[in-house]
Amino acid sequence: MSISDEINLSTLPPASGTAQKHVLIFFIPGNPGLVEYYRPFLINLKKNLDSQVFQNESQLKDTQYLIHGASLAGFDVNPGSRQTPSTAQDFPLSLDAQVDDVYTRLESTAKRLCIEHDIKSDLPVVVIGHSIGAYMAMQTVARWQESAKAGPTHTRASTGICLFPTIYELNLSPTGRKVGPLTKIPAFALLVHILAKLLFLLVPFHALTSLIRLIMAMPQPGAHVTASFLKSPHGVRQALHMAKDELTQLTHDQWPDEFWDASSAASVGISNGRASVDSWRNRLFFYWGSDDHWIARETRDRVIATRARVEGKVGHEGKPVMQVDGNGIGHAFCLSESGNRVVAEKCAEWIGGL
DSSP, rough: OOOEEEOOOOOOTTSSSSOOOEEEEEEEEEEEEEOOOOOOOHHHHHHHHHHHHHHOOTTTTEEEEEEEEEOOOOOOOOOGGOHHHHHOOSSOOHHHHHHHHHHHHHHHHHHHHHTTTOOOOOOOEEEEEEHHHHHHHHHHHHHHHHHHHHHHHHHEEEEEEEEOOOOOOGGGSSSHHHHHHHHHHEEEHHHHHHHHHHHSSSSOHHHOOOOOOHOOOOHHHHHHHHHHHSSSSSSHHHHHHHHHHHHHOOOOOOOOOHHOGGGGGGGOOOSSTTTTTOOOOOOEEEESSSSTTTTTTHHHHHHHHEEEOOOTTOOOTTSSSEEOSSOOOSOOOOGGGHHHHHHHHHHHHHHHTT
């Protein structure tokens, strides 16, 4: 199994042979930020979207979805596999620097795809993020919002899908309470990084993969990616360095009310042809875990109570759609065959309804 730092997929061309509309699905991993963990999910998502396009005789029949996912900066195991390289240089990167890099890469990817597919108009983008990637997805949509107010943009990144999101109060989660004190130890990330290098330097890759499968009861593909992560140049240190930022910085809701409610888009003055109010509606979707060890249940319930749309309630049309998993899927859904299948089906359903 070869490991890549970037995954590019596309749905089959429409029956007409020519796509009248393209949509970029831009995926952001969690932490550890290796996109290979999510290959089965992205393949499932492509299959579901293929089915929707060919079954739908109206709005989707001339649409082609372009799916892009890449490892976060600092988690590279095969840098030559990227079509859109990261611009980051100094590792480890802070959480804010990761957000900067993700947004820059989104712009570069969109420009590349517009050239490859001869796309003349703004490229609609659906940003999907898992775990801390959900926070980055929200920040990406927020940045696009600010850019759209300032002038023309190459993209229309007005839709975000947040999977098992860790958007704030990570320090109050069951795992956050355990890990938080460790990240406060001086040079903790560097020390663990050095220890990992010493421990795994002489361990053959296949032996390490087998050991991970045995100890963590992880499927073969996930164990293979984890072994690549442990042997990567910066991965362990980057993961722990970023985790510290996640626990110390994400303590509260950072987004204004108008960001959470698409119906208030008119108030920010985006009413030209580039980004109409309609293009903002239903732009945020959340898929929460029922018992997620990385988000306190109280935090999740408060976000749902204060921010989620209530179907049929007047004035809620622009609020986020939120759903709590009822299938027993864990936070690391990408390591489970059923998790990949269920979450991909839900994402495809939301994307098809835009």
